[in-house]
Amino acid sequence: MPEREISFLFDMDGTLVDSVYQHVAAWQQALHASGIELSVWRIHRRIGMSGGLFTEMLLREIDREITPALLEALQKHHREAYLKLSKWVRPLPGAVRLLQHLNSARIPWAICTSGRMATAKYNLEKLGLDPSSTVIVTRDDVERAKPDPDLFIAAASRLAIPIECAIIVGDSIWDMLAARRSRGLGVGLLSGGYGEDELERAGAIRVYEDPADLLGHLDEIGGRV
Numbered sequence: 001m002p003e004r005e006i007s008f009l010f011d012m013d014g015t016l017v018d019s020v021y022q023h024v025a026a027w028q029q030a031l032h033a034s035g036i037e038l039s040v041w042r043i044h045r046r047i048g049m050s051g052g053l054f055t056e057m058l059l060r061e062i063d064r065e066i067t068p069a070l071l072e073a074l075q076k077h078h079r080e081a082y083l084k085l086s087k088w089v090r091p092l093p094g095a096v097r098l099l100q101h102l103n104s105a106r107i108p109w110a111i112c113t114s115g116r117m118a119t120a121k122y123n124l125e126k127l128g129l130d131p132s133s134t135v136i137v138t139r140d141d142v143e144r145a146k147p148d149p150d151l152f153i154a155a156a157s158r159l160a161i162p163i164e165c166a167i168i169v170g171d172s173i174w175d176m177l178a179a180r181r182s183r184g185l186g187v188g189l190l191s192g193g194y195g196e197d198e199l200e201r202a203g204a205i206r207v208y209e210d211p212a213d214l215l216g217h218l219d220e221i222g223g224r225v
Contacts (some may be wrong), residue, residue: 006222007161008102008109009152009184013049014171014192016211017123021193022085023047023078030077031058034070038062045192048172049114049146064066081120086122092191094212097126101215107192110128110155114174116146135159146174149182156184167221169214176202187221189214 013021024096027043038058055074059066065077113120116139117131124131135158142150156163166177166201171192179186180203188199191210199207206221 005161005165007156007159007166008107008164009155009168010109010111011146011170011172011175012111012113012120012123014045014092015058015071015169015175015189016092017089017124017126018092018191019086019089019172020044020047022082022089026081026085027054028082030074033077034073036062036064041167047176048170051149053145059125059198079116082119083122086119087145089123089126090119091127092210092212094210094215098215098218099129101125101218108135108161110137110160112137112155112168114139114151116140138139138191146172147177147181149178152178152182156182173198173202176204179203185221187214 010016013023024044024047026038028040029039038061042058042061046057047055055071056066066155099109111134113136115138117140120136120138121131124134124136126202135155137151137155137158139145142154144150150164152168153163156166163182164186166184168175168184169183169187169189170176170179170190172194174184176199185205187201188204188207189210190196190207196207208217
């Protein structure tokens with residue numbers, strides 16, 4: 001049993017790894033492959049949602065009929081395009097040190113991503129993490145992903161710590177909305193491209209630049225040794 005009832009639940013893309021814009025480019029390629037042209041900024045504003053909800057919302061903006069075949073094709077093309085771009089993905093500054101600090105302090109943590117393990121496993125490799133020994137909840141494990149709270153609730157359950165004692169760290173408004181709905185404390189990072197005011201309006205109690213900045217201020221949110 002942990003010494004203290006506190007845990008950290010991390011989003012991954014844009015929070016621990018610098019992969020948001022690779023996902024944006026991959027979705028742009030996937031949409032183009034299906035004959036859909038959409039401004040890049042509209043794609044970026046949806047990153048962090050579950051893939052299914054993401055594509056449904058984008059397709060509604062262009063009044064395109066949503067069919068299971070189209071959704072499946074978009075997911076497939078996105079996965080293939082992202083894997084080609086993943087060679088450029090790197091851990092965000094301080095991400096590895098932050099997780100090492102939590103391990104040293106015996107503070108439980110987990111990763112919660114709206115992506116599926118098929119793509120998430122490559123990001124875990126970038127962080128030097130073994131999927132078999134890392135508590136990670138993906139879209140494959142829950143009925144609904146962000147902005148629904150299912151990912152975070154499932155991760156807190158696996159850590160056997162109440163969700164009310166969880167510090168939920170993410171880079172998007174979808175993370176913060178899901179944190180609020182799960183009754184955890186949302187902490188925002190600017191490393192995914194959302195602004196401080198947006199993250200705070202969505203429920204973030206603190207906002208930091210990136211994992212390195214969060215590590216330097218960890219005592220402010222209860223992460224001290």
